[in-house]
Amino acid sequence: MVYKAKSTLPFRVELIRQIRRKRTLVAYSFIIALPLLVASAVKFGSSGSSSDRFGSGGLDLIGLATHSAANFTATMFYFATGFVLITVVAIFCGDTVASEASWSTLRYLLAAPVPRTRLLRQKIAVGLTLSLGAIVLLPITSYLIGGIAFGFGGLQTPLGTTFNATIGIERLAIMTAFLALSLLFCAGIAFLMSVTTDAPLGAVGAAVGVVIVSNILNAISALGSLRQWLPTHYAYAWLDALTTNIDWTSMVRGASYSLIAFAVCLAGAVVKFGRKDITS
């Protein structure tokens, strides 16, 4: 019998362990159901003309939602950025180690032995993969549902310009990429909490709580430029991808900030977990 540390807890095995969980199914179903729900509410809603079916029908993103598949997708991003995607990422990355602790499986994995750093590496790899899956699934389903409901037209922006379908998809891809990067901070916090506590809900709740507090502080304009240090300050920077000449500053800052927070949290998780007495 030969033991190889590098073949412990293979990605595939961890993926199967996680993907067959009910919460994975629920999260993915929700991501699919959300655009379906919004689209049917708009499409079959009883109120008057098409222009005032939704939002102000005017110059903001929500008002343009029914313009095309691309617009609908951008609107879904707008709805999902603040809470839905945050929660999904927090679940996938926050619950992963803590739930093993609560099932008592963590000690058997570690005694297998899966080296601790490797366990975290495989865990975060699968957590991020599932998160990315959800982040990518949202625009794909939104685009398809939006296309069926409102047609596969170009992307009209609140600034009055209209991109054709090809550029529209390109812009949506940029938004998706930014969203994925900007949610890393949430993944990092959730993961750090996950190795800190044995309660899965506590880890997820803590990450979501940080986001909520950050959002509240970000809404207080009296804090001025201090707010740029809040983790969610650049959460909506993907809106810049709707401008003709994309100004990358905010998106680059947001993504960098997110990467920094992720790196620090991940390092903290590795250090903490590496020295921790496992008593679960």
Place this chain on the structure above:
Amino acid sequence: MMRVSLGIMTSRRLQIGAIATLLVLLGMIGSAIPLQATSKNRINVTIEGAGVSLDATLYLPVKTPAPAVLLAHGFGGSKDSVVTEAKTLQSRGFVVLAWTARGFGNSTGTISMNSPDGEVADVSKLIDYLSTRSEVIRDSLHDPRVGITGGSYGGALSLLAAGYDARIDAVAADITWNDLQGSLFPQSAIQVKEPGPFKRVWTGTFFSIGALGISKKSPQTSSLLCGRFSSEWCSAYQASVAASAPTTDISKLMRASSPSSIASRIQAPTLLMQGESDSLFPLSESELTATEIRQSHPADPLAMVWHGGGHDGGQNESKRLNNLVGDWFDIYLKGEKKIFPVFQVTQSAAAISSQDSAPEPRIFTSSILPMDATFTPLAIESGKGILLAPAGAAPAAVSALPGFGSALSLAGGFGAFLPGQSAFFDSLPLTSPIVIVGSSHVRVKVTSTAKDATLFFSLVVRTASGRTVQPSGLVAPVRITHIPVNGVAFDVTLPSIVANAAAGDRIAVGVSSTDLGYSMPNDGRVYTVEILSPGVEVPTLPLRSLPGGSSIYLWPLIAVVVIALSVFWVLLRRPPRHDPYIEQVVGSEKVPFVAVRNLTKTYADGYQAVKDLSFSVERGQIVGLLGPNGAGKTTTLRMMMGLIFPSTGDIEIDGVPIYPGSPALAELGSFVEGPGFLPHLSGRDNLDLYWRATGRSGDAEIEDALDISGLGSAINKKVRSYSQGMRQRLAIAQAMLGKPDLLVLDEPTNGLDPTQIKAMRDVLRDYAASGRTVLVSSHLLAEVEQTCSHVVVMHRGELIAYGTIEEILNRTGKRAQHLEDIFMELVGNDTEIGL
């Protein structure tokens, strides 16, 4: 600065006015005497101007002497309408002198529209006054260090004063005119000397403000007509309006009151600010002033700000502009070193707000001024537009109106382009996005059924979705006379705008025959308009977003550094790993299979769970680990599994030390403190995935393990549905996967029925018989006695007995019947958890 110069009289202002009138009377006794110190840092004074008394307030900063700033107000305002600006500059360390211009508020005299020997001469008197104040830094005896700033009416005065009085050291002028006649009778046809159509609505609004002031005080009908305007200006104005064209008199007056007449003499560093929402004094006014200043003094510091505001409203950026003015004076009055971009421009809808996804402005900078923009020719569809100008000039298009800006044309019901009265000349769809900053040029050919033509040109963006956007509702009026029958060709300067267009959008030249804001011919006529090659030439500038583009690399750089530091930190803080045990007894050939040496575990709270524990286990043994609750059994087993770090001492399996992830653990199968399974998977999947996660090659002998578990068909059901006993047996089966050399079982018989206990006993015996080792912790002494070959007894974390069952039973000299007797003797009744 006054953003929109429509002053509104509030009751508070009237009160202040009453008090100030009294003060003026007192002030007659002697000029420049502080009359009432409203506070230590704010002094109301009356200053003798050029033949008038000026009501003024002096704001003193905390630290004096300091440079001074003269703060002029907008048309219809007073020194009280610039309090915010004054306080901003005061807090930034300037002595601020705000005064009410002649003809307004409590200052005496009549309005002469910033004439050189009127308002401009007053400024020189104010500078004289400042040179007498000890709080103001002086460059020489009668020359204080002084800047001047103001908006609109006050902006023009600032520029004029800087041209006439060389003592002024810095200027910041906002939303003001370069040439009054050019603003009120705008002519956008290049090299046409005749004045353009009369901007009647704006002009009327502007002049009526000046006429309002006096009505209460002198109710004579004649003064109602002129208000506080000087009789010279009043009569010239009346005559011009009647003629819808400037008279010679008013041309002369307007010329004298225009910065363009004196701009060539401005030597002070000049900051020119202009609003994009301004149909009264459009952006091009600042371009003209800048060009004139630069021609005569090319080396002088000159900067320009195009902001989102203006006389039409637009975006309120007053806070930012006040700070910019402060920066400008910091640099050129205090000599501070600050970066000030040559050109800043606000794109009113350049970004999308993260608050509500609505359009929001963004500021861009450039190192060159808009006059130096690069022109890009855009081909325009050929074709002729036929436009009707109706008799009586009604209905008329509405582009921008005082107080409403371009809001009316956007709101619907009114239109900037009326059918039959307008034409569009489109470019091809753009292949790449473009930001237009400044005035575009186009060459047109016009015919008219009359001898003359009045036309309104604009540059519009037509989006792919069919929207036509006329930036800020700005139009470029053209009035051409003596047109030959076959038409006349001329160049038109289109409105100076800031606009962006996406790929796919079209840039178009819009032409309208009417505009409600202007005087138009009263007779009906038909025009034809043609765009000549090379089409429309649009100005573009290299723009950088504010803050500067260089910092875009800063954050990713920080990210890279932090990631590197994080990796370094992780490596530095790796968990303690005991060095492989160095054989202490040199020459000793026999290494025990499991060696526990001087093992101690002290928790953070000081609780010592295990104290100096040493024992060894050989292959083929079944060792029972005994002890009451809290004896440290489980802690010992967890340390053996690499889950808990020993405080001191170590454990080796087959000579290999145990630490988290130690390869020695691959030889260890464990079941400690209850089973652990994924509840959403079946028993079989759990074992299968666990085996695949262990990183061990070789046969797992899963079927054997499943036999041991005795779960039968339940093995394919989800673990969630299992009973405690079923989970227990599955967990023991999992521990045996791959037949590890050492099997560690913690209370394996808990929850098993007697038959299962019997079966378990056989399983363990068989397991040891194959040369493997079993370590069982239990409190069932009888069970241990029946199964185990060796016993380790622990109490309060310490080893109290260690040996074969026989040795333990014979411990006291006479053989004991049962382990229980010995155990009770060793432990006594002291079974409470040790502290």
